Amino acid sequence: MERRDFLKKAGISAAAGAATVVAAPAIAQSEPNIKWRLASSFPKTLDTLFGGTEDFCNRLRQLTNGKFDIRPFPAGEIVPGLQVLDAVKDGTVELCHTAPYYFFGKNEAFAFDCAVPFGMTARAHNAWMYYGGGMEALRAFYANYGVVNFLAGNSGCQMGGWFRKPINSVADLKGLKMRIGGFAGRVMERLGLVPQQIAAGDIYPSLEKGTIDAAEWIGPFDDEKLGLNKVAPHYYYPGWWEGSTAFSFLVNKSQWDKLPKSYQAAFETAAAETNVRILADYDAKNPQALGRLIKSGAKLSAFSKDIMEGCFKAANEVMEETASKNPEFKKIYEPWKRFRNDEFQWFRIAEQAYAQFTFGKQFGKK
Secondary structure, eight states, rough: OOOHHHHHOOOOSSSSSTOOOGGGGGSSSTOOEEEEEEEEEETTOOOTTHHHHHHHHHHHHHHHOOOOOEEEOOOOSSOOOHHHHHHHHHTTSSSOOOOEGGGGGTTTGGGGGGGTTTTTOHHHHHHHHHHHHHHHHHHHHHHGEEEEEEEEEEESOOEEEESSSSOSSSSGGGTEEOOOOOOHHHHHTTTTOOOEOOOOOHHHHHHTTTSOSSSOOOOOOHHHHTHHHHGGEEEEEEEEEESOOEEEEEHHHHHHHHHHHHHHHHHHHHHHHHHHHHHHHHHHHHHHHHHHHTTTOOOEEOOOHHHHHHHHHHHHHHHHHHHHHHHHHHHHHHHHHHOOOOOHHHIIIIIIHHHHHHHHHOOOOO
């Protein structure tokens, strides 16, 4: 079923407890007509992410009888994809859809609203944000930028990226130029890799020209869209730096505070639905895309134990050092770490035991 047909027919109510569901008739006829602009960090070709943004805008119009109209713009049409936070903060646009770790250079604490090395799964991240104090901690942090944040999708666990040559050990990372974002870049830098922060639309040409030697993006479906397999055949997993990657709507706070309460509730409802739908979209599309990539010649490999152990050690060192230098990071990191560790213990008991036995089984096909 096509995404937009699904929206029309289903009108999903998602993330129970995360938002108050608002039916369209609840919007009073006297409410104002409001038009906003949304700057995305993602190109139009990524229909999981930019398409999810379009779905959000359509859903919000449904919930407000067309009175609250947000127009989404892909990366580069108003501002470059990595500059959307500044555009929101400065009032150039009312909101953006982005991966907040893009702003890691401003403050490492942005990573907690997106992904950190050896961090939580998508379910654990949602649990932390909705019920574990994460949203409150990040709202306090974003207040420094005049912005209000809302969960708006997740990729699930990502892939480890595309490499021109095989990598078998930590030594193979030395001197490698790789497009890799956020905290992962700092961890990899410690191991000798040269990280590059490059927006989605520029990854393929950078690989093709040899400006970089490797690149990670998201996973099979979006990687296929960007054509990364055509210029770097070695495809590694898992993306230990992104056990899940959360996306967010960041809204200019002064504009948010002006909204009628009914519009705020409608916005929260549509955002919560988007948070569920984007992850479901990835989970539905990635298996087929991975099959196509392998069929077209992608060489799928797991990172070696040497690489995983080296990265794990480096990641923990970098996280602790960052906490010792950045009080805003530490304020979020300490409770986040406790929550993550508790979640991992629980998931190890049930989820991991189930997965280890079941995922390797061959079930009959109809």
